[in-house]
Amino acid sequence: xxxxxxxxxxxxxxxxxxxxxxxxxxxxxxxxxxxxxxxxxxxxxxxxxxxxxxxxxxxxxxxxxxxxxxxxxxxxxxxxxxxxxxxxxxxxxxxxxxxxxxxxxxxxxxxxxxxxxxxxxxxxxxxxxxxxxxxxxxxxxxxxxxxxxxxxxxxxxxxxxxxxxxxxxxxxxxxxxxxxxxxxxxxxxxxxxxxxxxxxxxxxxxxxxxxxxxxxxxxxxxxxxxxxxxxxxxxxxxxxxxxxxxxxxxxxxxxxxxxxxxxxxxxxxxxxxxxxxxxxxxxxxxxxxxxxxxxxxxxxxxxxxxxxxxxxxxxxxxxxxxxxxxxxxxxxxxxxxxx
Amino acid sequence: xxxxxxxxxxxxxxxxxxxxxxxxxxxxxxxxxxxxxxxxxxxxxxxxxxxxxxxxxxxxxxxxxxxxxxxxxxxxxxxxxxxxxxxxxxxxxxxxxxxxxxxxxxxxxxxxxxxxxxxxxxxxxxxxxxxxxxxxxxxxxxxxxxxxxxxxxxxxxxxxxxxxxxxxxxxxxxxxxxxxxxxxxxxxxxxxxxxxxxxxxxxxxxxxxxxxxxxxxxxxxxxxxxxxxxxxxxxxxxxxxxxxxxxxxxxxxxxxxxxxxxxxxxxxxxxxxxxxxxxxxxxxxxxxxxxxxxxxxxxxxxxxxxxxxxxxxxxxxxxxxxxxxxxxxxxxxxxxxxx
DNA sequence: ATCAATTATGTAATCGATTACACAAATCTA
DNA sequence: TAGATTTGTGTAATCGATTACATAATTGAT
Numbered sequence: 076x077x078x079x080x081x082x083x084x085x086x087x088x089x090x091x092x093x094x095x096x097x098x099x100x101x102x103x104x105x106x107x108x109x110x111x112x113x114x115x116x117x118x119x120x121x122x123x124x125x126x127x128x129x130x131x132x133x134x135x136x137x138x139x140x141x142x143x144x145x146x147x148x149x150x151x152x153x154x155x156x157x158x159x160x161x162x163x164x165x166x167x168x169x170x171x172x173x174x175x176x177x178x179x180x181x182x183x184x185x186x187x188x189x190x191x192x193x194x195x196x197x198x199x200x201x202x203x204x205x206x207x208x209x210x211x212x213x214x215x216x217x218x219x220x221x222x223x224x225x226x227x228x229x230x231x232x233x234x235x236x237x238x239x240x241x242x243x244x245x246x247x248x249x250x251x252x253x254x255x256x257x258x259x260x261x262x263x264x265x266x267x268x269x270x271x272x273x274x275x276x277x278x279x280x281x282x283x284x285x286x287x288x289x290x291x292x293x294x295x296x297x298x299x300x301x302x303x304x305x306x307x308x309x310x311x312x313x314x315x316x317x318x319x320x321x322x323x324x325x326x327x328x329x330x331x332x333x334x335x336x337x338x339x340x341x342x343x344x345x346x347x348x349x350x351x352x353x354x355x356x357x358x359x360x361x362x363x364x365x366x367x368x369x370x371x372x373x374x375x376x377x378x379x380x381x382x383x384x385x386x387x388x389x390x391x392x393x394x395x396x397x398x399x400x401x402x403x404x405x406x407x408x409x410x411x412x413x414x
Numbered sequence: 415x416x417x418x419x420x421x422x423x424x425x426x427x428x429x430x431x432x433x434x435x436x437x438x439x440x441x442x443x444x445x446x447x448x449x450x451x452x453x454x455x456x457x458x459x460x461x462x463x464x465x466x467x468x469x470x471x472x473x474x475x476x477x478x479x480x481x482x483x484x485x486x487x488x489x490x491x492x493x494x495x496x497x498x499x500x501x502x503x504x505x506x507x508x509x510x511x512x513x514x515x516x517x518x519x520x521x522x523x524x525x526x527x528x529x530x531x532x533x534x535x536x537x538x539x540x541x542x543x544x545x546x547x548x549x550x551x552x553x554x555x556x557x558x559x560x561x562x563x564x565x566x567x568x569x570x571x572x573x574x575x576x577x578x579x580x581x582x583x584x585x586x587x588x589x590x591x592x593x594x595x596x597x598x599x600x601x602x603x604x605x606x607x608x609x610x611x612x613x614x615x616x617x618x619x620x621x622x623x624x625x626x627x628x629x630x631x632x633x634x635x636x637x638x639x640x641x642x643x644x645x646x647x648x649x650x651x652x653x654x655x656x657x658x659x660x661x662x663x664x665x666x667x668x669x670x671x672x673x674x675x676x677x678x679x680x681x682x683x684x685x686x687x688x689x690x691x692x693x694x695x696x697x698x699x700x701x702x703x704x705x706x707x708x709x710x711x712x713x714x715x716x717x718x719x720x721x722x723x724x725x726x727x728x729x730x731x732x733x734x735x736x737x738x739x740x741x742x743x744x745x746x747x748x749x750x751x752x753x
Numbered sequence: 754a755t756c757a758a759t760t761a762t763g764t765a766a767t768c769g770a771t772t773a774c775a776c777a778a779a780t781c782t783a
Numbered sequence: 784t785a786g787a788t789t790t791g792t793g794t795a796a797t798c799g800a801t802t803a804c805a806t807a808a809t810t811g812a813t
Contacts, residue, residue: 079557079769081768081769081770082769082770082771083769083770091792091793092792092793092794093769093770093771094770094771094772094792094793094794094795095791095792095793096770097769097770097771097772098771098772098791098792100770101770101771103772105790105791105792106791106792107790107791107792110791110792122553124526124529124530125530125769125770126471126530126532126768126769126770127530127531127532127770128467128470128471128476128531128532128768128769128770129471129768129769129770129771129798130769130770130771131467131770131798132465132467132468132471132768132769132770132797132798132799132800133769133770133771133772133797133798134770134771134798135798137467138531139478139510139531146496147486147492147495147496147499148489148492148493148495148496148713149492150487150489150492153486153487153488153489153492154487156486156487156511157485157486157487157513160486160511160512160513161513164512164513169510169512169527169528169531170510170511171478171508171509171510171511172495172499172509172510172511173499173503173508174496174499174500174503187463188508189508190463191463191464191465191466192466192467192477192478192508193465193466193467214461218418302700331700357696357697358696358697358700358701361641361670361697361700361701362697362700362701362702363701363702363703364702374487418799420798420799420800421799421800421801422799422800430762430763431762431763431764432799432800432801433762433763433764433765433800433801433802434761434762434763435800436799436800436801436802437761437762437801437802439800440800440801442802444760444761444762445761445762446760446761446762449761449762464799464800465798465799465800466800467798467799467800468768468798468799468800468801469799469800469801470768470800471767471768471769471770471798471799471800472767472768472799472800472801472802473768473800473801474768
């Protein structure tokens, strides 16, 4: 039972041509009702399934889009993907996922193989700011394949993006800490060659300035996004002559590490020290000492990225669209910064 | 710059035929060194990219596999997918993801569209035990497309599966509670028409029997996998004339809800009451009162499912393979069950 | 120098579906 | 009823790559 039924098989059986079968199946108005019915019935009887590869080859549209993320098992990214899938599924698109593990080589390789696979668009969160991938990205744009950056982007001609306002997120989080009465606010930053981290930092800085707080370079530490990095950073901060009494962390994981280390040093949260995270990872809500965090609405971000893609693909004029969507971040204020 | 370079373009430029170009690109040994070099150079110069759709149509292999999960933004599933992707990427396969939201209609629809897209295999965690999807699944098997169930499975001819030993997981978790001195152990079960929940339940039951503890039907409650369901279930348990002093929950989320509700009732964990979860969701580790849980090694499960697929696809004989892999669960014993 | 074997390349069919163009039959017009 | 329309199908090319088979060119054997 491994045979595949093709339109030719149906045609042979009914003694008509494949062209007629194709037209009948596609509800072409030029086909008589009788023939159409006959074809549809026979197709059903023979368990005909259309071969989308053949269709795609002919039409030049694969109905697949590629999504590239650093790794899929991070809640933020899987939520974005969920949003993308839910938006594109009703439109008949399939989502192909690729992981880069923040490795530039893989990033380039993924883009290339997706292009070879003839995807109709690529949605990606770029992980590397070097110039290495520029030619590959340019190739995508030149081929008129919609490319949309989400969360992490890079300025490039012809590339759309959906991001959140990281500056505002940083600003609001810092302001919340100030409002809570914190006076010496430290900041855990990520790699600041990435816009997102740079912007969160700038928002932090601006809030300090606006509310007349001192800016201390020793208070800004670059950390990885994990628990241990947060612990280490806190250790450094506590050894300062004048340690801070709050942290705005660009990473929820680092924020958690910070809290753990602070507690072990007998520091009370939020009484003596407040912490604000970024990302609104699920665990921040589940903790007994729940962590305040900036929500990036990943679901919404994914949906929006998908919408931008759809808009772009339906653009028949040869005008290059370049759309920049910036979502508003929302604060989730929890125990770690409430007193 | 939207033109695509095909082998015909290369052929024309070099005044040879497309066949020769194809052979040169595929390192066919019948091609002279000179021609091969010339073709490769020209291809590079013209920025030739192979069109995998055309290749796939010809070969009948799309190099895509479909992965169907209830939803991607649950850590367990995204980790499985990560494992699958990492195992299949080096083999040149792309992973297409589909979500069902536990809806049977979508499940059937996803299988169908994946088949139409000519995927080379389908890996899925089945969410519905009704007979509705049987014909569709049978169709996959009949077409000789490898189908592999992971985590949640259904007994079907020709379908392989990768699961963990849920019975042993349930048994060991319950035993751990008994070892901790708990005497009246309740159980939160999921929908027991799903094998995984039935088996966890059976393991629980067996452990009680083996260690001579009473089995109380009031102690077994079917809950959904979320925090509120856990809270409600605890409320019920506490209203019993002889309430339990431990819970083995089939869900980490329900376990968390249980703990929250217990605490609010002034019950001390683990001193007065122990809790064991299932799934080892990331948050169980991050809580201050960390939750013991049964680890399902999702990464390993994904890797293994991918390996079974690869094995099956390389099976040239027409023998149907049906492989059942059962992974050993591993206990993560944490504070919620340690005294 | 003749025939066989080897090597490199061309020819054309194939994978399955779509569609511009051609054409026959049915229907309509005057 | 001749000629013009309309309607429904067929013919054949196309999408891009692969490959069985055919054939030309070269090398080797005797």
